[in-house]
Amino acid sequence: MNAGTTAAQNAAVAAARPARQSIRARLALTVTGFGALLVATCVLAPLVGSTPLSLVRVFDRTVPFADNVDAQIFFIARLPRVFAAALVGATLASAGVVLQALLRNPLATPFTLGVSAGAALGAILAITFGSAVTLGPFSPVPLASFAGALIAVAIVYTLASAPGRALSTSVLLLAGVTLNSFFSALILFVQYMADFTEAYRAVRWLMGDLDIGAFGPIVATLPLAIVSFGMFALLPSSLNLLSVGGDVAATRGVDVLRAQRLAFLSASLATSAAVSLAGPIGFIGIVVPHLVRLLVGVDHRVVLPASALFGASFLVVCDVVARTVMAPLEVPVGIVTALIGGPFFLWLLVRRG
Amino acid sequence: MLSADRVSFGYADFELQDVSIDIPRGSFTGVLGPNGCGKTTLLKLMSGVLKPRAGDVLLEGEPIGHITRRRLARRIAVVPQETHPAFDYTVMEMVLMGRHPHLGPFALEGPADLAIAREALAATGTAHLADRVYMTLSGGEKQRVIIASALTQSPELLLLDEPTASLDLGYQLEIATLLGNLNRERGVTLVLATHDLNLAASLCSDLVLLREGRILARGRTGDVLTTTMVRRLYGVEADVAFHPGAGHLTVIPVRRAEGGVR
Numbered sequence: 328m329n330a331g332t333t334a335a336q337n338a339a340v341a342a343a344r345p346a347r348q349s350i351r352a353r354l355a356l357t358v359t360g361f362g363a364l365l366v367a368t369c370v371l372a373p374l375v376g377s378t379p380l381s382l383v384r385v386f387d388r389t390v391p392f393a394d395n396v397d398a399q400i401f402f403i404a405r406l407p408r409v410f411a412a413a414l415v416g417a418t419l420a421s422a423g424v425v426l427q428a429l430l431r432n433p434l435a436t437p438f439t440l441g442v443s444a445g446a447a448l449g450a451i452l453a454i455t456f457g458s459a460v461t462l463g464p465f466s467p468v469p470l471a472s473f474a475g476a477l478i479a480v481a482i483v484y485t486l487a488s489a490p491g492r493a494l495s496t497s498v499l500l501l502a503g504v505t506l507n508s509f510f511s512a513l514i515l516f517v518q519y520m521a522d523f524t525e526a527y528r529a530v531r532w533l534m535g536d537l538d539i540g541a542f543g544p545i546v547a548t549l550p551l552a553i554v555s556f557g558m559f560a561l562l563p564s565s566l567n568l569l570s571v572g573g574d575v576a577a578t579r580g581v582d583v584l585r586a587q588r589l590a591f592l593s594a595s596l597a598t599s600a601a602v603s604l605a606g607p608i609g610f611i612g613i614v615v616p617h618l619v620r621l622l623v624g625v626d627h628r629v630v631l632p633a634s635a636l637f638g639a640s641f642l643v644v645c646d647v648v649a650r651t652v653m654a655p656l657e658v659p660v661g662i663v664t665a666l667i668g669g670p671f672f673l674w675l676l677v678r679r680g
Numbered sequence: 681m682l683s684a685d686r687v688s689f690g691y692a693d694f695e696l697q698d699v700s701i702d703i704p705r706g707s708f709t710g711v712l713g714p715n716g717c718g719k720t721t722l723l724k725l726m727s728g729v730l731k732p733r734a735g736d737v738l739l740e741g742e743p744i745g746h747i748t749r750r751r752l753a754r755r756i757a758v759v760p761q762e763t764h765p766a767f768d769y770t771v772m773e774m775v776l777m778g779r780h781p782h783l784g785p786f787a788l789e790g791p792a793d794l795a796i797a798r799e800a801l802a803a804t805g806t807a808h809l810a811d812r813v814y815m816t817l818s819g820g821e822k823q824r825v826i827i828a829s830a831l832t833q834s835p836e837l838l839l840l841d842e843p844t845a846s847l848d849l850g851y852q853l854e855i856a857t858l859l860g861n862l863n864r865e866r867g868v869t870l871v872l873a874t875h876d877l878n879l880a881a882s883l884c885s886d887l888v889l890l891r892e893g894r895i896l897a898r899g900r901t902g903d904v905l906t907t908t909m910v911r912r913l914y915g916v917e918a919d920v921a922f923h924p925g926a927g928h929l930t931v932i933p934v935r936r937a938e939g940g941v942r
Contacts, residue, residue, distance in 0.1 A: 350788045431766040561785060568777055571765040577729050579833065580753030580781030625767035628788065 350628060357629050361636035368640045369413060372647050373405035377655055404540075411537050411545055412646040412660070413639035415605045416615070418552055418597040420638025421559055423612025424631050425594040428566035429587060430500065434675065436612040437598040441506025442479045446602035448510045448517075449475025451529050455521045468603070473551070476599030479506055480591070535608035535661020537646050544604055551600040558593035559631060566590065566627040608642070608661045610668020615641050617675065681705040681869055682726060682756070682837055687735035689721055696721050696893045698735075703837070703871055708863045710884035710901070711873040714914055717890040719873040720761075723839050726871065727758045753781035757830035759840040763822065765814060771825050772810045775800060778832025793832075800831040804858060820851030827858065837869045838862070844876060852879065859883055877931040881905055889913050905929050911937045 348356075374380045384390075384397040392398055422437040430439070437443055453471035486502040514533070518526045539545070565586040568576035577583045601608070615638040616630065623629050642660070645667070649660040682703040689696040696718040703709050703726075711719050724730040726737055728744045736743045744752060757778070765774070778800070779793040789797075801807040804824040809817065814825060823843050830838055840859070844852040860883055862868045874880055880887060880901070887904045889896040891913055897904050910918040915937045923930040 349790075349794070351790075354788070428766070433766060564777075564780055564783070564785075567769075567773075568780060570767055571769070571774070571777065572760070572763060574724070574729050574758070574760060575763060577749060578727050578753060578756070578758040579777060580750040582749050620767070624773075625769055626773055 416642025444510035445479025534659035710880035
């Protein structure tokens with residue numbers, strides 16, 4: 328898969344440098360470059376795995392689908408996983424960009440607010456006790472996860488917003504830290520109460536897992552993701568000004584309270600979409616936006632779409648690593664991203680200090 | 681053009697009470713007063729960032745609370761004391777953000793906006809810094825870039841909150857010259873909150889003296905800036921005299937006033 332990705336990477340790097348190009352040219356170049364990278368990774372990633380596939384055989388129209396084992400593995404076994412990775416990567420990376428601008432802190436992540444912990448608690452409750460509950464075609468896990476995320480958001484938002492005043496960053500961050508500890512304690516309690524099999528499933532899910540095995544869960548998450556991306560599209564120029572300062576943003580024509588609410592809500596929606604699909608996969612929201620800023624500068628009108636596209640490619644590649652590094656064992660992808668993201672985060676801390 | 685009509689504002693332990701001022705078009709008004717007298721609050725009320733508890737701030741008769749932020753930002757720009765962006769924006773990016781109120785929600789700035797930004801950079805003597813990262817600039821350079829960014833809004837009125845507070849003498853003079861030119865040559869109406877009496881004396885046509893959240897005096901600079909007023913405002917005995925070399929009034933503090941009028 329090297330040739331394709333390298334070409335796409337070159338295109339992405341060519342989009343690099345804030346330079347003297349107009350914003351239109353930079354945006355077009357960036358979207359083309361990172362878009363090409365994403366298409367390349369999505370086509371090539373399903374070819375990698377315990378059974379090597381050939382792209383020619385996968386798309387060989389002379390063999391009926393029922394007899395084409397390569398096509399079956401490609402489309403049924405591996406492609407859902409690749410799409411899930413792309414969707415989760417895109418939503419988590421974008422949510423990271425939005426939260427970092429909203430909190431004026433480049434180290435903020437979707438996880439800083441406790442939203443993912445809330446989502447995880449909901450999912451764990453459903454995994455442990457929800458087997459008795461049936462909701463027609465829906466699995467209770469994503470719904471409970473989404474409910475948990477929304478509760479977390481409501482708590483953080485209520486704590487952080489005093490009437491008529493701008494959100495206080497420090498209150499927001501502290502509320503998030505507190506909620507994280509609180510939800511984690513509840514998750515541990517639920518696991519303590521659960522029997523061994525259920526506890527194992529829960530632990531496995533908490534590691535972050537893209538092995539969803541069908542398109543159904545992706546389709547179920549899609550509306551949530553689409554709404555959040557629609558809201559993201561309204562935000563970039565406000566995010567630029569918010570990250571310079573709340574008062575500056577107000578005097579440059581931004582309706583600060585409305586922009587903050589939109590940012591907060593959209594990032595929360597995106598995070599819960601990702602968590603309900605694949606568990607709390609960490610560090611995407613910090614690694615991807617930082618790499619993207621190194622390549623294309625810091626203007627959110629470029630950074631946000633670039634992070635969505637690059638976040639998708641990034642998690643698809645991480646998942647290929649997770650599937651192959653200890654084959655035939657599959658490592659949960661959350662462990663791979665944490666092993667990359669942890670040191671990266673520390674490096675950022677040291678560099679900033 | 682912009683006026684405050686009996687404006688009061690409560691902010692924790694601190695109040696601004698019954699403040700009425702009028703900023704005529706084309707004027708250069710200085711807002712003076714000791715620390716904590718409410719200068720910054722007054723400027724935030726006049727830019728609509730804060731809402732008064734009582735009274736109204738009016739832009740040509742219209743309460744600014746009724747004007748959308750976008751429309752207001754096309755007419756009034758603000759230069760705060762200090763600006764700390766969370767990311768490494770280039771100078772050009774910082775300045776172009778001034779075009780925000782003139783662009784639609786999905787519009788990207790075009791050649792016309794770029795020309796306005798370049799002109800603002802030139803007017804503030806910062807054109808050579810366009811590709812530098814804002815956070816790597818010196819204090820004086822940063823402040824001039826922020827003024828350029830405010831000018832890119834094409835405002836009729838510019839509110840400045842102690843823009844020279846953290847600058848050394850050379851940069852202070854640069855900013856002063858720039859502001860004087862903006863007022864005289866471009867007809868921008870200016871409101872300047874400052875601690876620096878001599879800066880205000882050299883630039884401002886009108887002064888507003890604030891003490892403990894109330895107006896102590898307002899009027900033409902020559903009428904308001906007197907030994908008595910400096911004593912009542914700061915509790916300081918000072919020499920106030922016309923300096924023929926500088927061409928304006930100068931204030932030289934001599935000693936604390938006896939009895940501490942403050």
